[in-house]
Amino acid sequence: MSVDTEPESPRTYQVVTYGCQMNVHDSERIAGVLEAAGFVPSLIDPGPGVPADADVVVFNTCAVRENAANRLYGNLGHMAAIKAGRPGMQIAVGGCMAQQDKATVVARAPWVDVVFGTNNLGSLPVLLERARMEHVSQVEIKEALETFPSNLPTRRESPSSAWVSISVGCNNTCTFCIVPRLRGRETDRAPEAILAEIRTLVSAGVQEVTLLGQNVNNYGVEVGDRQAFAKLLRACGDIEGLRRVRFTSPHPKDFTSEVIAAMAETPNVMPSLHMPLQSGSNDVLRRMHRPYRRERFRGILAEVRAAMPDAAITTDIIVGFPGETEQDFDDTLSLVHEARFAAAFTFQYSKRPGTPAATMSDQVPHEVVQQRYERLVQEIEKISWEENKTQVGRRVEVLFAEGEGRKDVGTRRLSGRARDNRLVHVAMPDDPAERPRPGDIATVEVTYAAPHHLIADAPLGELIRTAGGDAWEARERAESGVAEGVMPASVGGTTQNIGGTAPRLRPGIVQGDD
Numbered sequence: 024m025s026v027d028t029e030p031e032s033p034r035t036y037q038v039v040t041y042g043c044q045m046n047v048h049d050s051e052r053i054a055g056v057l058e059a060a061g062f063v064p065s066l067i068d069p070g071p072g073v074p075a076d077a078d079v080v081v082f083n084t085c086a087v088r089e090n091a092a093n094r095l096y097g098n099l100g101h102m103a104a105i106k107a108g109r110p111g112m113q114i115a116v117g118g119c120m121a122q123q124d125k126a127t128v129v130a131r132a133p134w135v136d137v138v139f140g141t142n143n144l145g146s147l148p149v150l151l152e153r154a155r156m157e158h159v160s161q162v163e164i165k166e167a168l169e170t171f172p173s174n175l176p177t178r179r180e181s182p183s184s185a186w187v188s189i190s191v192g193c194n195n196t197c198t199f200c201i202v203p204r205l206r207g208r209e210t211d212r213a214p215e216a217i218l219a220e221i222r223t224l225v226s227a228g229v230q231e232v233t234l235l236g237q238n239v240n241n242y243g244v245e246v247g248d249r250q251a252f253a254k255l256l257r258a259c260g261d262i263e264g265l266r267r268v269r270f271t272s273p274h275p276k277d278f279t280s281e282v283i284a285a286m287a288e289t290p291n292v293m294p295s296l297h298m299p300l301q302s303g304s305n306d307v308l309r310r311m312h313r314p315y316r317r318e319r320f321r322g323i324l325a326e327v328r329a330a331m332p333d334a335a336i337t338t339d340i341i342v343g344f345p346g347e348t349e350q351d352f353d354d355t356l357s358l359v360h361e362a363r364f365a366a367a368f369t370f371q372y373s374k375r376p377g378t379p380a381a382t383m384s385d386q387v388p389h390e391v392v393q394q395r396y397e398r399l400v401q402e403i404e405k406i407s408w409e410e411n412k413t414q415v416g417r418r419v420e421v422l423f424a425e426g427e428g429r430k431d432v433g434t435r436r437l438s439g440r441a442r443d444n445r446l447v448h449v450a451m452p453d454d455p456a457e458r459p460r461p462g463d464i465a466t467v468e469v470t471y472a473a474p475h476h477l478i479a480d481a482p483l484g485e486l487i488r489t490a491g492g493d494a495w496e497a498r499e500r501a502e503s504g505v506a507e508g509v510m511p512a513s514v515g516g517t518t519q520n521i522g523g524t525a526p527r528l529r530p531g532i533v534q535g536d537d
């Protein structure tokens with residue numbers, strides 16, 4: 024337990040995030056809640072092998088990844104030594120692993136001060152304070168949602184692109200997935216609240232929103248409105264200043280023609296679709312409890328492509344689900360071949376404690392899973408490279424972002440996403456005044472294609488300086504303490520990414536090692 028010392032200056036925090044976009048967005052809320060309570064983000068780079076270093080370290084955990092528990096307890100073990108040398112330090116564990124393991128966390132790592140669940144993020148400051156005063160670990164896991172997380176303060180990581188939750192929880196029962204057990208049944212947020220949040224974001228400079236839900240196509244289920252998601256997309260189209268709308272993830276079972284029409288007919292809804300396939304075998308889909316079949320999946324793809332010929336479609340695939348035969352795997356390969364995904368996230372199946380699939384008797388031997396996985400990855404890489412090559416010579420609109428290109432410093436490029444969500448690394452002009460900032464938009468010509476990204480080394484086309492770029496520049500100034508007018512004209516901190524200096528870590532939230 025922590026030692027009770029009276030802090031003289033604001034206490035610092037770091038949030039270590041594991042897992043999916045839901046968790047990334049939850050970490051923005053955890054940071055927002057902590058800042059509203061007077062904490063400030065730590066600027067310390069914890070260094071290699073050290074998860075975090077701050078007065079309060081929050082692990083926002085994931086239960087979906089393989090060995091999630093081992094990783095968490097390994098990191099907590101590491102933190103025990105750091106905490107011993109840092110009086111007053113507190114450690115909190117939240118997210119799906121906390122929801123799943125509850126009291127076990129404190130039993131295995133008694134130096135943890137607070138364990139909180141996915142349904143009560145807002146309680147964190149109170150629990151930290153109570154742990155500090157009472158010298159007793161606080162464990163508070165709520166089974167039901169206390170307040171829709173979007174009502175909590177949020178510290179947004181990007182001034183130009185934002186996650187917006189439309190629902191939490193999931194009503195499906197995929198046999199490999201722990202989410203329904205940990206996040207509960209779906210709760211939808213009122214469309215007025217969603218649209219109001221988006222308008223507020225846009226007025227602060229946001230150019231792009233991604234609507235988030237475990238199954239966005241089921242949005243509206245609570246009020247029995249099958250068209251609710253299509254209506255929401257169309258309503259986003261009416262928001263002035265909102266340039267790009269994306270969403271993740273849709274479930275093939277609930278995909279409607281109205282959603283496809285809304286995507287195609289709403290100019291700011293982007294021509295990109297991430298739709299998890301999981302398997303191309305009907306038998307495997309049945310055992311996964313995914314109530315669509317390959318024919319339905321192919322039908323949706325055909326309809327999307329007819330409505331949006333330039334749409335880039337990406338997917339998730341699990342290899343080696345229990346009982347998967349060579350024929351089942353061939354069915355996946357053949358569907359991949361036909362679908363021509365722009366990219367696919369591939370996963371080797373491994374047991375997740377607490378899921379029905381973990382107890383299935385016909386687990387596939389690891390060597391077989393590995394071999395199929397390699398074959399699948401090879402096929403996907405070949406197709407996505409071929410698809411990317413069709414982009415060479417095209418002019419595409421790129422929304423620049425911070426942190427998209429790991430090599431930007433050395434290559435003198437700035438990276439961003441095309442409208443179809445392809446990653447594009449763009450050569451920067453020599454004149455700093457002509458360079459875009461993260462949040463700005465430019466039209467560029469694609470000059471080279473790799474399997475996972477595009478390069479645009481031709482001179483920049485039309486550059487649009489957006490309110491998102493202004494917001495990014497203002498934040499850079501505020502965080503670096505540079506006065507107005509002192510940063511290089513019109514390029515803000517972009518110069519720090521070009522010609523040698525490594526991009527600065529965003530304070531407060533760090534990515535876990537998964």
Ligand code: SF4
Nearest residue numbers: 193195197200202237
């Ligand atoms: S749709 Fe299936 S995989 Fe997705 S969150 Fe729900 S249960 Fe999990």
